[in-house]
Amino acid sequence: MHAQQLNVRRLATGLQGLTSIVHAHDSRLFLTLQRGQIRIWDGAAILPAPFLDLSAKVSCCGEQGLLSVVFHPRYRENGLFFVNYTDREGKTIVARYSVSADPNIANAGSETILLTVPQPFDNHNGGEMQFGPDGYLYIGLGDGGSGGDPQNNGQNLNTLLGKILRIDVDSGAPYAIPASNPFAGSTSARREIWAYGLRNPWRFTFDRENGDLWIADVGQGAWEEVNLQRSTSIGGENYGWRKMEGKHCFNPSSNCTDATMTLPIVEYSHSFGCSITGGYRYRGARYPALRGLYFFGDFCSGDIWGARESALGSWTASVMLDTTLGLTTFGEDENGELYVGEQGGGFYALIDETPRPPRRRVAGK
Secondary structure, X not given: OOXXXXXXXXXXXXXXXXXXXXXXXXXXXXXXXXXXXXXXXXXXXXXXXXXXEOOOOEOOOOOOOEEEEEEOXXXXXXXXXXXXXXXXXXXXXXXXXXXXXXXXXXXXXXXXXXXXXXXXXXXXXXXXXXXXXXOOEEEXXXXXXXXXXXXXXXXXXXXXXXXXXXXXXXXXXXXXXXXXXXXXXXXXOOOOEEEEOOOOEEEEEEXXXXXXXXXXXOOOOOEEEEEEEOOOOXXXXXXXXXXXXXXEEOOOOOOOOOOOEOOOOEEEEOOXXXXXXXXXXXXXXXXXXXXXXXXXXXXXXXXXXXXXXXXXXXXXXXXXXXXXOOEEEEEEOOOOOEEEEEOOOOEEEXXXXXXXXXXXXXXXX
């Protein structure tokens, strides 16, 4: 048996502040840049013209900017996609756009703003968006920033900050609340909320095979964490912040747990890094030995981790590749193969270079 020899293969450079990598249900990859552009990788090169340029609308940089793009599940039919950015005043904007007659150019004048969320500070904006297997749009928002969640937004159900939201973009104006949302009938909580108790969910993704939701939450000063929400969840999970950082009490410093808490399945201390970047559970076909591993990284250390589930259902994670990259995002193409983006502008494919065992020769063949 050979140990897995994970590596990255550089595909492009010059993409400073790369914040997300997604597909549009075809062979292309769409890359968002913090300063406001969406660029297209066509499988061979970055196309010269941006798909969309929001530079005039976006505040940058630090933790602000154009943070993600996601394409409607029926994009091939309706041409609709959604962006998450911080505007010139620092507010989070979730907006819908449409493609133009040219499939590689968006209609820049088609913006419809779905959601505006004021941000009390300029950090912890979250920014991830994903369509779930249910067809609803999930949106990640950080706790509003500063340090230690001074407004206790993570535990406050009357604010959208520190939450994952779930909305129906195919109904209502500008959207509808799914009747199955955990607080859909509440008068004391925001009805958009799907899960809460998050500090800064810097990348969450759905397992394309079973619908599980993976949430990487950036820690304060000691612990980084990965949360797993099974596809059978009815929502309403409390992931603990600011009461807890990882599996440890934060505020209060003791007696912080209660029956509402859902603890992470994986955590690592700041002796290994300082800011988690969530990734994907590998479901591609190119590297069979990697199937089922959940990949994530750390912005500060450059380490890429792999987490594997045991026969008893527990998860263990280990560093599989030590890089010098400022890892900002992972991506998944239409076929389930994985990619990595970094702050310095590099765009990479995640590859397995483990030697294959020699083929056995059969007498007479």
